[in-house]
Amino acid sequence: MESWTLAGINHISHIPFAYFVLNLDPILFSFGPISVHWYGVAYVVAITIALAVIIRWARREGIHDDQIWGLFIWAAVGGLIGGRLYFVIQQPDLVQNYLLKPLNIIAVWNGGMAFFGAIFVGAAILFIIAPRYGLSRWVVLDGGALFAAVGQIFGRFGNIVNGDILGKAAGGAVSLPAGTCAHAPCFAYVSDPNILPWALVYLNPNNTFAPLGIPFQPAQIYEMLFNLVVLALLWPLRYRLPKVRAGLFFTLYLAFYAISQFVVFFFRATEPTTPFLGISGLKQAQWTAIIVFLLCIPLAALVLRVSRPWPFSDKRPVPWPNFAPVDVSTPAPDTSADTLVAPPVRQRMATPGARDARDAALADLPPWQPTHPTGGRLRNLFGDMAQSSSSQ
Numbered sequence: 001m002e003s004w005t006l007a008g009i010n011h012i013s014h015i016p017f018a019y020f021v022l023n024l025d026p027i028l029f030s031f032g033p034i035s036v037h038w039y040g041v042a043y044v045v046a047i048t049i050a051l052a053v054i055i056r057w058a059r060r061e062g063i064h065d066d067q068i069w070g071l072f073i074w075a076a077v078g079g080l081i082g083g084r085l086y087f088v089i090q091q092p093d094l095v096q097n098y099l100l101k102p103l104n105i106i107a108v109w110n111g112g113m114a115f116f117g118a119i120f121v122g123a124a125i126l127f128i129i130a131p132r133y134g135l136s137r138w139v140v141l142d143g144g145a146l147f148a149a150v151g152q153i154f155g156r157f158g159n160i161v162n163g164d165i166l167g168k169a170a171g172g173a174v175s176l177p178a179g180t181c182a183h184a185p186c187f188a189y190v191s192d193p194n195i196l197p198w199a200l201v202y203l204n205p206n207n208t209f210a211p212l213g214i215p216f217q218p219a220q221i222y223e224m225l226f227n228l229v230v231l232a233l234l235w236p237l238r239y240r241l242p243k244v245r246a247g248l249f250f251t252l253y254l255a256f257y258a259i260s261q262f263v264v265f266f267f268r269a270t271e272p273t274t275p276f277l278g279i280s281g282l283k284q285a286q287w288t289a290i291i292v293f294l295l296c297i298p299l300a301a302l303v304l305r306v307s308r309p310w311p312f313s314d315k316r317p318v319p320w321p322n323f324a325p326v327d328v329s330t331p332a333p334d335t336s337a338d339t340l341v342a343p344p345v346r347q348r349m350a351t352p353g354a355r356d357a358r359d360a361a362l363a364d365l366p367p368w369q370p371t372h373p374t375g376g377r378l379r380n381l382f383g384d385m386a387q388s389s390s391s392q
Contacts (some may be wrong), residue, residue, distance in 0.1 A: 018034045019174070019195045019215050021188040023181040023203040025152070026162050042158030047076065054143055057238060061143075062312030067133040074129055074146060079122035086117020090284050095162035112164055114150055116288050119254070122148070134318065138247030138307045140143070146238055147165030153227045159220035163202050163210030167217025170196035174215055176203075209270075220269045226260035242310040247303035249295050258293040262286050268292055 028034045047178040050071060058068045088098050088105055098104050122144060130140040131136040159165045171194065181188045181203050190201075199215035212217065234253060265271070265286045280292075310320050 003204055014312055019190055019197065019199040019201055019249065020218075021176065021181045021190055021201045021203060022160075023184045023185050023186040023188075024161055025204055026204050026208075027206065028241070034308060037158075038161040039158035042155055042161070045157075046151040046154035047055050049154055050147045050387050053150045054147045057146055058143060059241060060314050060315055061139065063135065064318060067318070068134055071126060071135075071143075071213045072147075073138060075126050075147075078125040079118035079335070080113075082088065083113040083115060083118035083119025086114035086120070087112045090114060090271065113155075114244040114285070115148075115257075116285065116292070119148060119257070121351075123250075136246050136248070136307075136310070138303060139242055139310050141247055141250035142238075144233075145250040146234070147236055148257075149227070149231045149253055153224055153231065156220050156224040156227065159223075160200075160218070163207050164270070165220040165223065165268060166210055166270045167219035167267045168223070170199040170215040170217055173213045174201055176201075176213075185224035216266055216269070217340075219264065219270075222267055223260070223264045227266055230260055238339040244309060245303050245307045246310045247307045248300070251300045253304055254299070258289040260295070262289040262293070265289075 011218050024038070026037055026039065028038050028041055029036055054072070055065065057069055058065070084105070088094065091098060125142060126140045130137040133140075174190075174192065174195065176190060180190060184204055186203075195215050196217065198218060198221075200221075201215050201219040202212055203214070226373050230253070233256060234249065237252070238248060241252070265283050268283070271283045271285065273280055273282060274287060276282070276287055283298040
């Protein structure tokens with residue numbers, strides 16, 4: 001494999017204008033018929049880092065690891081499906097390239113995700129299943145927002161390699177100096193007084209998204225910078241806002257993300273405009289951003305009205321479920337937590353064998369330790385609680 005090249009970097013301070021050149025195969029490596037794409041690696045890295053952050057956050061909030069793992073799996077799957085489908089339905093060649101070729105709908109390795117779709121589906125799933133894991137819907141949405149704010153930054157690296165998010169063209173086809181980035185992988189910085197200094201030029205012939213040899217504004221980098229600003233604003237509030245009202249962090253993230261999408265899509269050229277209400281200059285994602293931002297106003301009012309401060313912490317974690325064969329479970333440790341903990345559970349009349357098995361499973365659970373999850377058994381017990389409650 002060719003060595004990585006950084007052409008001209010030592011002379012940047014002497015170059016008044018220049019542009020970046022990227023010659024990188026979207027496929028990192030292949031093993032027989034299986035190909036590993038940079039885009040997929042970026043998503044794995046994003047999910048891994050975001051999950052590490054959210055587990056640390058959850059432990060500080062007194063939430064058990066098993067509760068987080070159960071919620072994460074469902075939300076991650078739903079978010080990936082929602083993000084992909086929302087991307088697909090926005091494509092102008094929806095019928096020809098997707099409905100008539102359904103394999104393309106699931107071809108996420110080729111790139112193409114719309115993060116609004118991931119937010120909508122992921123948030124809906126978290127809101128629905130949070131009580132099943134003995135948690136407040138609102139604090140779970142806060143955790144989901146933190147996960148998204150962290151993860152999407154690293155996911156943008158896949159967009160940089162793929163070129164599936166492009167800004168407006170910053171000029172015509174460029175004439176590269178002989179031998180510049182002739183072989184992949186290569187990253188170069190080329191002087192040209194007529195080109196936007198931070199424009200990005202793609203050269204790899206395996207890149208199927210970006211026209212080769214054309215300088216584009218790096219809209220994916222603009223979006224990454226907006227994501228960093230949003231995270232910088234939210235990071236100091238990740239523990240504070242849930243103590244004010246669970247759900248405020250999620251609402252603020254939605255508002256910030258909507259603003260960032262509305263602005264950044266003015267620079268993106270890969271999506272057509274969508275005429276609406278007599279206005280023809282906005283894209284579909286911008287209309288979505290406007291609607292989401294406006295919905296954040298009643299959402300904030302709802303959170304302030306029905307939610308409560310999150311009362312738990314690593315010093316006083318969420319209590320274990322109560323399986324005593326009585327009609328009402330042990331009261332919550334704090335009256336302010338009434339709407340934040342799973343509601344009182346009315347037990348079904350279980351057979352002696354089923355009751356003994358449940359009691360044995362509960363007795364086998366060790367005291368909660370932040371670094372020692374119970375391998376899914378707590379999830380199953382919470383599931384029994386939710387089923388018992390819903391059957392009444």
